[in-house]
Each structure stands twice: as C-alpha cells, then as structure tokens.
Amino acid sequence: MTCIEARAALVEADPQELHGAADTPLAEHLRDCADCRAAAERIVLVENAMGRRLAALAPRRGLARARATPPPKRRPWRWAVPLAAAAGVGALLLLVPRPPESRPAADSRPSTLVREAGGVSVRAPAGRNVAVFETADSGIVVIWFF
Amino acid sequence: MGTAARWVMVVTAVAAWACGSAPRLETRTFELRHLDGGMASGIIAPYVYSDRPDAPGRISVVANVITVRETADNLDRIARVLAQFDRSQPSVRLTFKIIEADGATVRDTAIADVEAVLRRMFRFTGYRLMTDAVVTGVAGTDAKQTLSGPGAQYLLETRVHRLSGSGDSTMVEIRVRFVGSRTGSPGHAQFETDVQLPVGKTAVLGSVRADARQPTLILAVRPQLLEN
Numbered sequence: 212m213t214c215i216e217a218r219a220a221l222v223e224a225d226p227q228e229l230h231g232a233a234d235t236p237l238a239e240h241l242r243d244c245a246d247c248r249a250a251a252e253r254i255v256l257v258e259n260a261m262g263r264r265l266a267a268l269a270p271r272r273g274l275a276r277a278r279a280t281p282p283p284k285r286r287p288w289r290w291a292v293p294l295a296a297a298a299g300v301g302a303l304l305l306l307v308p309r310p311p312e313s314r315p316a317a318d319s320r321p322s323t324l325v326r327e328a329g330g331v332s333v334r335a336p337a338g339r340n341v342a343v344f345e346t347a348d349s350g351i352v353v354i355w356f357f
Numbered sequence: 358m359g360t361a362a363r364w365v366m367v368v369t370a371v372a373a374w375a376c377g378s379a380p381r382l383e384t385r386t387f388e389l390r391h392l393d394g395g396m397a398s399g400i401i402a403p404y405v406y407s408d409r410p411d412a413p414g415r416i417s418v419v420a421n422v423i424t425v426r427e428t429a430d431n432l433d434r435i436a437r438v439l440a441q442f443d444r445s446q447p448s449v450r451l452t453f454k455i456i457e458a459d460g461a462t463v464r465d466t467a468i469a470d471v472e473a474v475l476r477r478m479f480r481f482t483g484y485r486l487m488t489d490a491v492v493t494g495v496a497g498t499d500a501k502q503t504l505s506g507p508g509a510q511y512l513l514e515t516r517v518h519r520l521s522g523s524g525d526s527t528m529v530e531i532r533v534r535f536v537g538s539r540t541g542s543p544g545h546a547q548f549e550t551d552v553q554l555p556v557g558k559t560a561v562l563g564s565v566r567a568d569a570r571q572p573t574l575i576l577a578v579r580p581q582l583l584e585n
Contacts, residue, residue: 331555350470355562
C-alpha cells in the first residue's frame with residue numbers, strides 16, 4: 212500500500228487499524244510509515260476530542276447512544292450526515308496543533324495561537340485551540356475555543 | 358587697513374562666533390487639548406536639546422500646559438508635532454450580549470440575528486439573552502463590570518488595545534476576559550482572549566464547557582465607532 216492509498220483509507224479506518232494493531236494492509240503500512248502513522252494518530256486524537264466536545268455541547272438526541280455502540284466499520288456517507296459535526300472535524304483537523312489533553316487551566320492568558328477569518332483575528336487562550344467560522348451572515352463571525 | 362578697521366573686523370568675527378556657538382533660545386507655551394501632558398512631553402523630548410552646553414533646552418509641564426525653551430526653529434517643529442498628535446482619539450462603543458445556550462424554549466427576539474446563526478451551527482435547544490453590557494472608550498481604556506442575569510453572575514473585563522484605520526474600515530483590537538457562574542457557585546473563567554475585528558461586525562465567542570454543571574455561555578460583542 213502506498214502512502215497516498217493509506218491516506219485515503221485513513222478516513223474509513225477502524226480504531227484498531229488506526230493504531231496499527233489490525234491485520235490489514237493499512238495497519239501494516241502504518242506500522243512501517245512514520246508519516247502516515249502520525250496522520251493516523253492525529254485522527255484518533257481528533258476523534259477522541261470531538262467525542263468529548265460533542266458530549267459537552269449536549270446535543271439534542273442520539274449521540275450518546277450512537278457513541279455507546281460504535282459500528283464495526285464506518286462508512287463514508289456517515290461523515291456527511293451531521294454536517295455540523297463534519298465541519299467541526301474538518302476545522303479540528305486543520306486547526307489542532309497539539310493534543311487537547313495538554314490543555315491547562317482555562318483562565319490563563321491568551322497564547323500566541325492566532326486564527327483569522329472574515330476579517331476577524333483572535334488569539335486563543337493559553338493551551339487551548341480556537342476555530343473561527345465565517346457564517347451565512349457576513350456581519351457575524353463565530354469564534355469557538357476548545 | 359587702519360587699527361580701527363581691524364578692531365571692527367575682530368569684534369564682528371567674535372560676535373559671529375559667539376552667536377554661532379550659543380543659539381538664541383525662545384520660550385513658547387502650548388496648551389494641550391487632548392494629549393496628556395506627560396505623553397506630550399515624551400513625544401517632543403527628542404526635539405529639545407537639554408544637553409546643549411551653552412544653551413540647554415527645557416520642557417516644563419503643568420496639567421495640560423507644556424512650556425518649552427528652545428530655538429525658534431525647534432519650537433516651530435515642536436508646534437507641528439503637537440498639532441499632529443494633539444487630536445481627539447476615536448472612541449468606540451462595545452456592545453456585549455451574554456447568551457446562555459440550552460436555556461430557552463422560545464426564541465429570544467433580543468438576539469434574533471445571532472440566534473439564527475447559532476441555530477445553524479450548533480444543536481443547543483435554545484438560546485436566551487442573560488444580560489448585556491456596553492463599554493465606551495478610546496485606545497487604552499480598561500473596563501471591569503460585574504453583571505447579573507437570571508440566576509447567574511458574570512464578570513466582564515475589557516481592554517481596548519487600539520483602534521486602527523478610519524471610518525468604516527476601522528479595526529478594533531480588544532482583550533476580553535469573561536467569567537460566569539450560577540448564583541452561589543464559584544465563578545469559572547470562560548475565556549480570556551485578544552480579538553481584532555472591524556467596526557460593525559459581531560464576534561460571537563463561545564467555549565466548550567469545562568464543568569458540565571455550568572451552562573454553556575456565549576458572548577457576542579459588536580464594536581461601533583463613535584463620532585467625536
């Protein structure tokens with residue numbers, strides 16, 4: 212399996228595969244390729260972080276149950292169903308520079324991490340990440356710390 | 358050339374040398390309209406040669422009046438500098454709205470524009486305006502407000518770092534520290550951040566909850582430039 216094929220397969224991979232623990236071509240590739248393994252680890256981090264963040268956001272229904280019984284194999288179309296979640300994952304993939312586990316107390320001073328969108332720039336609180344979303348209303352920008 | 362003529366030449370030369378070595382100083386007083394005296398003194402200090410051996414320049418400041426002793430040329434220069442900086446600073450009004458997510462079953466018209474955006478982005482069951490606040494100031498203004506909402510208290514600390522640009526393209530750079538808690542519970546810092554945004558634009562700031570017992574709070578801020 213090439214790196215390009217591995218990167219394409221990562222989005223559908225099971226957690227076992229992402230950890231390189233399964234007996235599959237992808238897992239085998241991840242065991243040998245440090246770059247792809249790093250990408251896989253990042254996806255695991257983001258998925259874990261998203262799980263915690265979505266739980267904290269208290270969605271209307273179904274997410275807790277869905278997370279309690281994860282499907283053995285994810286299908287690509289499932290990524291498109293909750294559009295907001297997909298956008299969140301995308302934002303996290305782009306914006307997470309370090310594991311959220313390293314986050315210190317929330318009341319510390321702003322860090323040097325700066326994000327910009329829609330003419331607005333924002334500095335993340337120390338140890339935290341920030342996403343800036345342009346919205347359908349050009350006069351409103353949403354900034355979310357996580 | 359006679360002796361008298363030689364004396365005239367010598368005296369003229371000495372006078373000319375003396376005039377060149379010790380420049381003639383004048384004293385001028387400037388009344389400041391907007392600048393602080395100390396700040397004005399700092400701005401013009403490089404134009405005042407206090408270390409000139411024979412005729413040191415001087416500055417004295419009393420309240421909003423600054424008096425300078427310098428050469429006429431330098432005083433003219435100082436006048437131009439003061440005229441450039443002694444102007445009214447643009448001021449800005451920051452309108453804050455503190456919004457609680459999951460706290461309402463009916464739509465709150467007071468936050469209609471922000472709520473419409475939030476409903477498209479998040480899955481909270483509802484949003485309600487807890488309280489609002491207004492901060493007005495110029496660059497350097499600090500404000501600290503304790504606010505109350507239904508069953509909750511908030512601390513909002515704001516600093517206007519600076520305003521740049523002009524008119525509709527003015528950018529406002531602020532620091533915001535936002536703390537909220539249920540009444541009787543210890544406050545929890547939601548976030549502290551620096552934000553730069555254009556006047557007229559609304560920034561909606563939120564954070565994931567660190568404590569599930571506390572509500573999700575959202576802070577909307579909109580700067581408006583004030584005419585002076």
